[in-house]
Amino acid sequence: MAFPNKKRHGGSADTSILTKEGPVARIPKGYILNRLTTLLLTILIAATLIWLIPRLSPVDPADIMLGRMSAAGGTVADSEQILATLQERFGLNDPLIVQYLKYIRNVAVFDFGLSTASFPTPVAVLIANALPWTLGLMLISILITFFIGNLLGALMVWDHSPKLVRVAIPTAMVFTSIPPILSGLLLMWLFSANLGWFPLTGSYGLMVEPGWTWEFTQSVLYHGFLPALSIVVVTFGFWALGMRGLMITVQGEDYIKLAEAKGLRPRFILYRYMIRNAILPQITAFALKIGLLIAGQVLVERIFAYNGMGKLLYDAILDQDFPVIQGVSYVIILMTAISVFIVDLIYPLIDPRIRHEAE
Amino acid sequence: MSVLDLKDLSIDFPTTKGVVHAVSDFSVSIAAGRRVGFIGESGSGKTTTALSAMRMLAAPGFVSKGEIHLHSLDSTNLLGLSDEAMRKVRLRKISYIPQGAMNSLNPVVRIENQIWDGIIAHEGKVAPLELKRRSTEVLANVGLPAHVGELFPHELSGGMKQRVCIAIGVCLTPELIIADEPTSALDVITQRHVMQTLREVQDKIGAGLILIGHDMGLMAQTVDELAVMKLGKLVEFGPVKQILENPTHPYTKDLISSVPLVGGPSFLDSPPADHTNQTATSSSLDTPLFEFENVSKTYGEVTALHPMSFQLDGAVPKIISIVGQSGSGKSTLGSLMLGFNTPSSGKVKFFGKDINRFNSREKLAFHKDVQAVFQDPYACFNPFYRVDHALSFPFKRFGLSKSDAHTRTAMEEACDAVGLDPNLVLQRYPHQLSGGQRQRLIVARALMLSPKLLIADEPVSMVDASLRSTILKNIYDLKEKHDISIVYITHDLATAYHVSDYVMVLFHGQVVEAGPPKAVIGDPQHDYTRLLIDSIPWPDLNRDWGSASTAKAALERLDSMPRDQSAVLRGDIPGFQLESM
Numbered sequence: 041m042a043f044p045n046k047k048r049h050g051g052s053a054d055t056s057i058l059t060k061e062g063p064v065a066r067i068p069k070g071y072i073l074n075r076l077t078t079l080l081l082t083i084l085i086a087a088t089l090i091w092l093i094p095r096l097s098p099v100d101p102a103d104i105m106l107g108r109m110s111a112a113g114g115t116v117a118d119s120e121q122i123l124a125t126l127q128e129r130f131g132l133n134d135p136l137i138v139q140y141l142k143y144i145r146n147v148a149v150f151d152f153g154l155s156t157a158s159f160p161t162p163v164a165v166l167i168a169n170a171l172p173w174t175l176g177l178m179l180i181s182i183l184i185t186f187f188i189g190n191l192l193g194a195l196m197v198w199d200h201s202p203k204l205v206r207v208a209i210p211t212a213m214v215f216t217s218i219p220p221i222l223s224g225l226l227l228m229w230l231f232s233a234n235l236g237w238f239p240l241t242g243s244y245g246l247m248v249e250p251g252w253t254w255e256f257t258q259s260v261l262y263h264g265f266l267p268a269l270s271i272v273v274v275t276f277g278f279w280a281l282g283m284r285g286l287m288i289t290v291q292g293e294d295y296i297k298l299a300e301a302k303g304l305r306p307r308f309i310l311y312r313y314m315i316r317n318a319i320l321p322q323i324t325a326f327a328l329k330i331g332l333l334i335a336g337q338v339l340v341e342r343i344f345a346y347n348g349m350g351k352l353l354y355d356a357i358l359d360q361d362f363p364v365i366q367g368v369s370y371v372i373i374l375m376t377a378i379s380v381f382i383v384d385l386i387y388p389l390i391d392p393r394i395r396h397e398a399e
Numbered sequence: 400m401s402v403l404d405l406k407d408l409s410i411d412f413p414t415t416k417g418v419v420h421a422v423s424d425f426s427v428s429i430a431a432g433r434r435v436g437f438i439g440e441s442g443s444g445k446t447t448t449a450l451s452a453m454r455m456l457a458a459p460g461f462v463s464k465g466e467i468h469l470h471s472l473d474s475t476n477l478l479g480l481s482d483e484a485m486r487k488v489r490l491r492k493i494s495y496i497p498q499g500a501m502n503s504l505n506p507v508v509r510i511e512n513q514i515w516d517g518i519i520a521h522e523g524k525v526a527p528l529e530l531k532r533r534s535t536e537v538l539a540n541v542g543l544p545a546h547v548g549e550l551f552p553h554e555l556s557g558g559m560k561q562r563v564c565i566a567i568g569v570c571l572t573p574e575l576i577i578a579d580e581p582t583s584a585l586d587v588i589t590q591r592h593v594m595q596t597l598r599e600v601q602d603k604i605g606a607g608l609i610l611i612g613h614d615m616g617l618m619a620q621t622v623d624e625l626a627v628m629k630l631g632k633l634v635e636f637g638p639v640k641q642i643l644e645n646p647t648h649p650y651t652k653d654l655i656s657s658v659p660l661v662g663g664p665s666f667l668d669s670p671p672a673d674h675t676n677q678t679a680t681s682s683s684l685d686t687p688l689f690e691f692e693n694v695s696k697t698y699g700e701v702t703a704l705h706p707m708s709f710q711l712d713g714a715v716p717k718i719i720s721i722v723g724q725s726g727s728g729k730s731t732l733g734s735l736m737l738g739f740n741t742p743s744s745g746k747v748k749f750f751g752k753d754i755n756r757f758n759s760r761e762k763l764a765f766h767k768d769v770q771a772v773f774q775d776p777y778a779c780f781n782p783f784y785r786v787d788h789a790l791s792f793p794f795k796r797f798g799l800s801k802s803d804a805h806t807r808t809a810m811e812e813a814c815d816a817v818g819l820d821p822n823l824v825l826q827r828y829p830h831q832l833s834g835g836q837r838q839r840l841i842v843a844r845a846l847m848l849s850p851k852l853l854i855a856d857e858p859v860s861m862v863d864a865s866l867r868s869t870i871l872k873n874i875y876d877l878k879e880k881h882d883i884s885i886v887y888i889t890h891d892l893a894t895a896y897h898v899s900d901y902v903m904v905l906f907h908g909q910v911v912e913a914g915p916p917k918a919v920i921g922d923p924q925h926d927y928t929r930l931l932i933d934s935i936p937w938p939d940l941n942r943d944w945g946s947a948s949t950a951k952a953a954l955e956r957l958d959s960m961p962r963d964q965s966a967v968l969r970g971d972i973p974g975f976q977l978e979s980m
Contacts, residue, residue, distance in 0.1 A: 294497055294498075294501075294502040294503040295502060295504055295506070297455070297497060297503070298495070298497050298503045298504070298564070298567070299505070299516075300455060300489070301453060301455060301489055301494070301495035301497070302489065302490045302494075302516065302517040302520065302567065303486045303487060303488070303491065303517070303520050303521060304486075304516055304517070304520045305486065306486075308516070308520065312505070312508070312516070313505050313508075316505075316507055317505065317506065317507060320507075390507070391506075391507055392506075392507060392551040392553070393507075393551070393553045
């Protein structure tokens with residue numbers, strides 16, 4: 041039943057909001073406040089879960105540390121006392137609610153405590169060292185993937201695509217069904233071991249001093265190429281297939297037919313009428329993917345011995361290093377929540393049909 | 400002088416089941432400044448023919464024989480042009496105004512940019528100020544203010560979008576305009592306004608016009624010459640006057656007679672039965688079947704429905720028609736009756752109980768007793784299930800089924816009742832059926848549940864004109880043969896005139912005129928009702944449809960009318976009381 045939508049007819053009244061004012065002026069304060077509350081609440085709930093879940097495990101971190109110490113130094117004298125001291129120092133004797141409140145307070149300022157595996161390095165330092173590597177690798181590879189994937193997906197549907205593209209794409213899609221570790225190993229075997237074009241492991245050369253120098257940048261790009269490629273190769277298919285479906289829907293829309301009847305150039309129709317509309321849901325997916333990507337990158341970083349968050353997380357899990365696991369999980373959630381927040385804010389600018397609720 | 404010639408045109412669609420000859424041996428020529436109508440039911444090939452002149456046939460269709468000549472070109476044969484040369488013909492020489500104006504504009508691009516895209520594609524770089532001047536000018540040509548250019552499509556009403564499409568179509572003053580059912584989704588008042596705008600602009604630029612449609616009345620009021628098509632063949636061609644007055648082909652005669660006329664002969668086979676002898680059997684009902692008690696509905700600051708009260712007895716089945724244009728609140732009324740929407744004030748009562756306070760058992764019974772037929776037959780079936788599942792599911796769900804055999808019999812009876820062969824339709828999937836068949840199945844589904852009331856919201860506005868009377872006959876039979884009361888929501892006054900016992904005319908959420916159809920529609924008293932009736936295109940050249948300016952003036956006059964006036968009541972009928980507010 042077609043319910044009357046009276047607002048639609050009020051077109052003329054809304055003109056002022058939609059035309060001359062700049063994009064920023066269009067986001068009302070109430071809406072930002074509303075979204076911000078949601079963002080903070082999401083982070084709080086996530087932080088709580090991250091805190092809660094390890095506490096359901098019977099493992100006592102102090103016990104693990106003690107075990108590690110004894111493994112390193114043979115026997116440990118006064119183990120009972122050391123255990124008590126450690127438990128005291130980690131605050132494990134406080135009532136749960138006190139532990140929780142302390143944790144929330146600390147997390148708010150990115151204080152995740154000390155790593156138990158690389159004691160006494162603060163977790164925040166470990167993360168701060170790893171994050172730029174992951175962000176760099178991930179952002180570059182996900183942006184390339186997003187661009188290539190969507191473009192290829194669009195070309196698969198477009199009537200005027202070169203024949204070669206149409207044949208080549210499905211072949212390339214085969215890679216999508218390969219898990220990233222295998223594609224990583226395959227690329228390593230081909231380009232590093234056999235051809236020797238790229239280094240086998242590491243995030244930069246051993247001979248290079250880290251710093252803002254051309255030499256270092258070069259080395260980073262050189263070392264990052266294969267890990268990035270292995271991510272691109274296995275994930276572009278996700279975007280391509282999604283885009284293909286969206287493009288098919290858009291292709292059937294009446295406005296594409298009218299665009300053609302207007303005598304527009306086919307390429308112009310592709311960009312401005314087809315891709316411009318089909319890409320909208322992909323942007324939401326992009327924001328959601330950012331958090332997942334760190335998790336997905338764990339194994340890639342591991343096999344390339346790349347010093348990012350993935351490797352940090354992997355090692356922390358092996359070592360049962362709870363503070364690090366908590367810290368990394370928290371950062372992943374933070375990044376997802378923030379990117380969703382940003383997309384929420386900009387979405388009405390890229391799709392005029394969506395309005396900020398507060399308007 | 401002829402602008403476009405179609406010569407012995409044949410269009411084929413090769414499919415896996417063999418070649419479909421969509422159009423065969425079609426020849427028509429269109430002169431400058433002349434309006435030619437292509438009329439026929441869906442699938443008759445009228446759109447395909449017109450699109451071939453744009454070289455925009457949907458794959459895998461192709462022109463298998465014949466020639467298309469556009470005389471202003473150096474090499475006139477359009478079929479021989481390169482893709483790039485053809486692209487330049489589109490919009491500049493031949494423009495196309497699409498059928499679904501609702502979705503024909505890019506939703507994320509401002510209106511003026513969509514006009515500019517067309518200009519730039521053909522003229523290269525044009526100064527921004529010049530672009531702005533030209534888009535403002537073409538918008539003004541179709542009666543839209545300049546600021547519309549800065550809006551996005553979703554901010555416009557259907558009629559405005561259709562006029563934007565016309566503006567795009569004429570922005571490069573083409574030699575030929577192809578308008579593909581440009582008003583099929585609009586109500587009569589907007590339709591008249593849009594058609595007259597199109598006619599005016601086309602006159603002004605002196606272009607030829609091909610108008611595609613299935614409404615004989617609209618053709619009669621708009622075109623000079625008419626091409627009647629059936630199954631891909633041209634069955635009759637000539638001046639519209641000659642075809643209307645002396646149709647030679649039986650199909651043309653059918654088309655003309657299928658248009659229901661106000662005051663004309665009824666398209667219902669059975670004359671309304673005399674119910675006086677039946678009243679004795681069921682008049683013992685004390686509580687009315689359905690009741691509105693001061694019901695109103697507001698959305699934010701907008702009032703969709705002003706407070707209204709009526710009682711429908713249900714002792715004797717009645718068909719109550721609710722008419723008005725889009726946005727008049729008639730669909731809101733329907734959704735309130737179905738309980739899909741809760742009233743902002745007042746009570747909706749079914750057998751004396753407030754339907755919004757039902758417990759779950761009562762609600763189930765209510766949904767069985769009050770059934771609905773909606774506008775879009777394509778959206779009303781779950782595409783994953785066969786028809787028999789769609790029909791039997793509610794039947795079982797409401798506990799009416801005694802056995803599988805019983806369900807089967809009930810389905811077959813219901814199909815028979817709406818004139819469909821159960822053996823043919825029950826095993827099919829919805830996509831294998833036509834719009835008309837689907838809509839009849841929805842009536843059948845409602846019938847199986849033997850409801851007390853049926854709400855039919857624009858049940859025939861999306862099906863072919865030739866099928867409309869059949870479906871309305873099915874609905875009418877529900878009242879006559881199955882004692883079901885019906886609320887018929889429509890913008891089509893002619894059908895309301897024939898099927899209903901009582902008519903309410905809604906304007907801005909208010910009843911402005913109500914009474915028996917012979918009085919309300921046959922002899923309207925309220926200005927709005929008159930405008931609605933004047934806007935109907937008649938298949939009769941002696942009836943004047945008025946000009947664009949009269950239509951516009953009438954609308955403006957109505958909009959400035961005071962809103963609080965009471966309804967013009969034209970007499971009561973037994974079994975239904977509308978209370979004047």
